[in-house]
Amino acid sequence: KNQVEQSPQSLIILEGKNCTLQCNYTVSPFSNLRWYKQDTGRGPVSLTIMTFSENTKSNGRYTATLDADTKQSSLHITASQLSDSASYICVGGSGGSYIPTFGRGTSLIVHP
């Protein structure tokens, strides 16, 4: 069964600090790994999407990494801002399934 596990479940940081969110996935056969940002009460918005041949991808202050050997991904946020407060969802896409597997998300709170 395909699974995506995210850690930590929640995280509180001060504005301006960096942070890293983790994602472990068991998706077979692996197709891609995506990170979404979901503001409270809104729909998720795509941050990055990586295939197995990519090991890093950036989107502004967001940098995602992918290690296909260990089946781990991370999302690094640099110089956090108050607007980064949101839930970050890791999603594993499988070439063998029409539907991707969603993690439960990491809730990030950035305090001034």
Add this chain to the structure above:
Amino acid sequence: DGGITQSPKYLFRKEGQNVTLSCEQNLNHDAMYWYRQDPGQGLRLIYYSQIVNDFQKGDIAEGYSVSREKKESFPLTVTSAQKNPTAFYLCASSIGGAMNTEAFFGQGTRLTVV
């Protein structure tokens, strides 16, 4: 503007009533999906449709129904058979027939049973 639109944003329903959530997209996407999101849980798939006039059950289809008469529209009906309908509902669409490509989400509908 291209995008995917859900309406209404908030919806209240009395117990025993059916209610329909709207989802429209002008992205010319073939595939559309309905997800349910509860606090502390990941998104759970209710129904999906790869092409017009065809749809498939997801993991939690009981108590829900859908139709796909037009490419642009994929309405979700929450029936009285759904025992715990209060939740945040998200509609999504993707290019071609696989959500393994980029997926775009609507802004969601929060349904509350009163």
